[in-house]
Amino acid sequence: MLWGPVLRENGVTFRLWAPSSEAVSLEVEGMEPIPMQAVGEGWYAADAPAKPGARYRFRVSADLLVPDPAARAQAEDVHGASVLIDQGSYQWRNTEWRGRPWHETVLYELHVGACGGYAGVRALLPRLRDLGITAVELMPLAAFPGGRNWGYDGVQPFTPDPSYGTPDELKALVDEAHGLGLSIFLDCVFNHFGPDGAYLHAYAKPFFDEGIHTPWGAAIDFKKPPVRAYFEECALMWLRDYRIDGLRLDAVHAIADQSWLDVLARRIRSEITGREVHLVLENEGNTASKLTPGLYDAQWNDDGHNTLHPLLTGEREGYYEDFADNGAKKLARVLGEGFLFQGEEMPHLHRPRGEPSAHLPPTAFVLFLQNHDQVGNRAMGERLNALADPAALRAATALLLLCPQIPMLFMGEEWGATVPFLFFTGFRDPELAKAVREGRRKEFAHFAAFQDEAARELIPDPNDPATFERSRPDFAEAGRPPHDAILAHHKALLAIRRAEIIPRLQGAMAQGAEAVGEAAVLARWRMGDGAVLTIATNLGAGPAQVMAQGARILFESASGAAASLAAGTLPPHTTIALLDPTTR
Structure with a gap:
C-alpha cells in the first residue's frame, strides 16, 4: 500500500506523494513536527509513535498545512486535521456473509444524509428488505466541504464524511445489512475532485494533466503510477475494510485513460476473492466491451431512462430531444439490445456514441425510471409522479420491475414521495456558494420555463439549508393513501420478480x-x-x-x-x- 497511514507495532508510518514540494513535515497533535524523508519519485515518509485517535496533518510549504488526501477519517471538515483510526478494531458480527449473485440484484439508491446518516439508513433496512430490495446503493460518501452535499464534490475519496457518522457506524450499517441478506453498494467518484479542499493541486501538480480539460478543470492523469495506485487502493479499501459488496463508478467517460478501468477491475477481481463483488459503470460512452466477465457486471442504462421519460411526460427539451421521437421504436431497441446508441451519432453530443450491445445479457444493464441525476438535475427537482399520468407510471413501473434488466429504484419512488430531490451543497466560501447558485440558474436559461430572470430566481439556491431539508423524504408518508397503494404495487411486483424472474435470469x-x-x-x-x-x-x-x-x-x-x-x-x-x- 502506497497511500495513507500504516499502523505498525511501535507506531505508524505516514506517507505522502508531494512531487511539487521541496520539503514536507508531519505534524501530529501533541508532538513536535517531524521532517519527512524523501524516499524517491516524489514520495515522503515518516514514522511516528502515534495511536488511533491522533490528529495529524502535513506541512507541504511554509504557509500550507494540509490533511491527508488518503485519510481514513477527518476530525471535522476537509480543511481540518485527519484522524488516525484502526480499521481492524470493529468486531464484525456477520462474518459468514459472502454476498449475493448479480442476477438477484434489485437496487435501491439513496442519499445517506437525506435519510438521517448511517443510523437513519440502518433503521430503514428492514423495510427495504420487506419491500423486495436486495442491494442498497449509497450515494458517494467521500468527505466534502461543509455539512451537506450530494457527494459528487468530494475531495477525500478514502474518507467517509463525518457528517454522516463515524467509520464504525458505517461498518455497523453494512454489518446490519448483511445480517438481513442485503448487499451494500457504494457510488465512487474517481473522475474528478470537488472545487473546494482538493489540496493535491498545490503539492502534487503531476496528479493532473493540464493538457486535458474537463468541466472540473485539468483531468486526473491516470497514466501516472501513483495516481493509479491512489484510486485502486481506495476501491480496495471500501471493499476490504468496510466489506462493501459493489461499487458504482461515476461518469467514467470523463477518465481520459480508459485502459485504467480494465486495470482497476482486474486488480479488484484478483485481490478480493471468496465472495461476490460487483462492479457497475456509469458510462456515457456505452462501451459494451467493458461489460464482460472479469471486468464489469453492468452499466447504468441511461438510454433506457432517457427513452422512457419522454414517453411518460412528453418532455423533449435538453438531451431528451434525442430520445423523444419514435419513442416506442427506441424503447424496443433498449429492451431488445440494451443500448439505444450503439455507434450512431447522437445529435445532442454531435458525435458517435456507443458500441454494439445486442450480444450482452439483459443483466448487463441497470434500468431505472428515476435516480439522483434525473430528478435532482431538474431545476425544481420534481419526481416522476409529479410529471406523469399515474396509470402510465404504474405500467412503466411494472415494466421496470419485471424486465430482465437489473432494476433500480430511487429513495421514495416506491411510494410516490411528494418531496422533490434538489441539488444541494454546503459550501462555506461565500464566493463559491454564489458561483454555484448563479451557475445553476444559468444552466436552465435555455429551457422554455426559465427564459426570463424572474423565473430563474425561483430555482432553489443549492447552498440554502432549506434546499437540503426539502429533499429529505418523509418515510411515514408511505403508510398514507394514496401512497400505500403505490407501495403495495411495488411490493407485489418485486414478489413476482423474486418468485418468477430471478430464478430464471x-x-x-x-x-x-x-x-x-x-x-x-x-x-x-x-x-x-x-x-x-x-x-x-x-x-x-x-x-x-x-x-x-x-x-x-x-x-x-x-x-x-x-x-x-x-x-x-x-x-x-x-x-x-x-x-x-x-x-x-
Whole structure:
C-alpha cells in the first residue's frame, strides 16, 4: 500500500506523494513536527509513535498545512486535521456473509444524509428488505466541504464524511445489512475532485494533466503510477475494510485513460476473492466491451431512462430531444439490445456514441425510471409522479420491475414521495456558494420555463439549508393513501420478480422487441430455463393493436387486460407479463 497511514507495532508510518514540494513535515497533535524523508519519485515518509485517535496533518510549504488526501477519517471538515483510526478494531458480527449473485440484484439508491446518516439508513433496512430490495446503493460518501452535499464534490475519496457518522457506524450499517441478506453498494467518484479542499493541486501538480480539460478543470492523469495506485487502493479499501459488496463508478467517460478501468477491475477481481463483488459503470460512452466477465457486471442504462421519460411526460427539451421521437421504436431497441446508441451519432453530443450491445445479457444493464441525476438535475427537482399520468407510471413501473434488466429504484419512488430531490451543497466560501447558485440558474436559461430572470430566481439556491431539508423524504408518508397503494404495487411486483424472474435470469437473452404503437412495445426474452417471458407495455393514452398469448399470466396492470391482448388489443396505460413454459 502506497497511500495513507500504516499502523505498525511501535507506531505508524505516514506517507505522502508531494512531487511539487521541496520539503514536507508531519505534524501530529501533541508532538513536535517531524521532517519527512524523501524516499524517491516524489514520495515522503515518516514514522511516528502515534495511536488511533491522533490528529495529524502535513506541512507541504511554509504557509500550507494540509490533511491527508488518503485519510481514513477527518476530525471535522476537509480543511481540518485527519484522524488516525484502526480499521481492524470493529468486531464484525456477520462474518459468514459472502454476498449475493448479480442476477438477484434489485437496487435501491439513496442519499445517506437525506435519510438521517448511517443510523437513519440502518433503521430503514428492514423495510427495504420487506419491500423486495436486495442491494442498497449509497450515494458517494467521500468527505466534502461543509455539512451537506450530494457527494459528487468530494475531495477525500478514502474518507467517509463525518457528517454522516463515524467509520464504525458505517461498518455497523453494512454489518446490519448483511445480517438481513442485503448487499451494500457504494457510488465512487474517481473522475474528478470537488472545487473546494482538493489540496493535491498545490503539492502534487503531476496528479493532473493540464493538457486535458474537463468541466472540473485539468483531468486526473491516470497514466501516472501513483495516481493509479491512489484510486485502486481506495476501491480496495471500501471493499476490504468496510466489506462493501459493489461499487458504482461515476461518469467514467470523463477518465481520459480508459485502459485504467480494465486495470482497476482486474486488480479488484484478483485481490478480493471468496465472495461476490460487483462492479457497475456509469458510462456515457456505452462501451459494451467493458461489460464482460472479469471486468464489469453492468452499466447504468441511461438510454433506457432517457427513452422512457419522454414517453411518460412528453418532455423533449435538453438531451431528451434525442430520445423523444419514435419513442416506442427506441424503447424496443433498449429492451431488445440494451443500448439505444450503439455507434450512431447522437445529435445532442454531435458525435458517435456507443458500441454494439445486442450480444450482452439483459443483466448487463441497470434500468431505472428515476435516480439522483434525473430528478435532482431538474431545476425544481420534481419526481416522476409529479410529471406523469399515474396509470402510465404504474405500467412503466411494472415494466421496470419485471424486465430482465437489473432494476433500480430511487429513495421514495416506491411510494410516490411528494418531496422533490434538489441539488444541494454546503459550501462555506461565500464566493463559491454564489458561483454555484448563479451557475445553476444559468444552466436552465435555455429551457422554455426559465427564459426570463424572474423565473430563474425561483430555482432553489443549492447552498440554502432549506434546499437540503426539502429533499429529505418523509418515510411515514408511505403508510398514507394514496401512497400505500403505490407501495403495495411495488411490493407485489418485486414478489413476482423474486418468485418468477430471478430464478430464471442466469442465461437469459433477449429474443427481440418491436414497437406496436406510438407508445407501445412487445418484447420477449428466452430465460435461462428455456421459458419465454413476454412483456407487452403500452404507455400511451390510446389502445395498441397487437396479439400475444402466454401459458401463464404473471401480471396485468389492469383487470382483463390480458384477455384484451389475446384478442388483439393492448389497452392504454397497461403492462402485461406472460410466461410460456420451459421448452428445452
